[in-house]
Amino acid sequence: MDERIEISMLLDFYGSMLTDKQRDIMYLYYNEDFSLAEISEHTNTSRQAIFDIVKRCNKILIEYEDKLKLLEKFMKLTKTKELILNKLNEIDSSCDNIKISNSINEIINEINNI
Amino acid sequence: MDERIEISMLLDFYGSMLTDKQRDIMYLYYNEDFSLAEISEHTNTSRQAIFDIVKRCNKILIEYEDKLKLLEKFMKLTKTKELILNKLNEIDSSCDNIKISNSINEIINEINNI
Known part of the structure; x- marks a missing residue:
């Protein structure tokens, strides 16, 4: 950096x-x-x-x-969040169940607020 | 506390x-x-x-x-993690798609490691 x-x-x-x-x-x-x-x-x-x-x-x-090591932990957390968000978005785009899709989007909001 | x-x-x-x-x-x-x-x-x-x-x-x-405020942030993060894990477990138990279920469980592991 x-x-x-x-x-x-x-x-x-x-x-x-x-x-x-x-x-x-x-x-x-x-x-x-x-x-x-x-x-x-x-x-x-x-x-x-x-x-x-x-x-x-x-x-x-x-x-x-x-x-x-707050910066180091923050960098690690940022990577983990990206990985989780990618997985959640993948599920959302492959899912045709509206209830699951809504829950996924609630979780995405929570992850973004971490 | x-x-x-x-x-x-x-x-x-x-x-x-x-x-x-x-x-x-x-x-x-x-x-x-x-x-x-x-x-x-x-x-x-x-x-x-x-x-x-x-x-x-x-x-x-x-x-x-x-x-x-590391303790305060940790307590907030712990609550958010619980909320996300509950939502993920709900999706997992209501979902009959094995691929989605596997992805959900991968995300649960990632959340537990935060």
């Missing part, structure tokens, strides 16, 4: 563990594609301080993932 | 965020039902120190749950 995308996803999972300031800076850098200089201006903080915060938060997020 | 069961479950989710010593003590107290005195003897640490570690780790685990 591209490192920027990975950090952006880790930020989704573990952003609540950062301080508001850390989270805001990481959000601007990884999700809004602000440069360090732009964030520096935006937050009235030196470019070096922003660089240090980004570097440190990167390390923190990766350490959380090493311990809790 | 009973507080001991809740802490024991939080320990499953966030135990990796504690130090080895903290995790061992919490495990003995919440999962093995050791008393503070027994853990004190077992770990060659004062009873007061054990009490402080248990109290502090309790607080840490609850803070992690406040931020990441």
Whole structure:
């Protein structure tokens, strides 16, 4: 996975563990594609301080993932959901029983909400 | 939920965020039902120190749950899985198509592995 995308996803999972300031800076850098200089201006903080915060938060997020593996589990769950949805759609398209078809579609909705 | 069961479950989710010593003590107290005195003897640490570690780790685990809500999400997922499994079993028992029945059972296995 591209490192920027990975950090952006880790930020989704573990952003609540950062301080508001850390989270805001990481959000601007990884999700809004602000440069360090732009964030520096935006937050009235030196470019070096922003660089240090980004570097440190990167390390923190990766350490959380090493311990809790929420991104890894999410990727695995996403694959399993796809596999299940494919099977359910196959059943639905081969099934001529309206009651079964309705139940299948209720299950598809539940899976999509996981 | 009973507080001991809740802490024991939080320990499953966030135990990796504690130090080895903290995790061992919490495990003995919440999962093995050791008393503070027994853990004190077992770990060659004062009873007061054990009490402080248990109290502090309790607080840490609850803070992690406040931020990441892994237990809350797990409880929700468990309910959704039950609901889906019930629906799949209903379809399976009302279905006389062997191919659909086989697919349903494959999906049941996948759901059980989530």
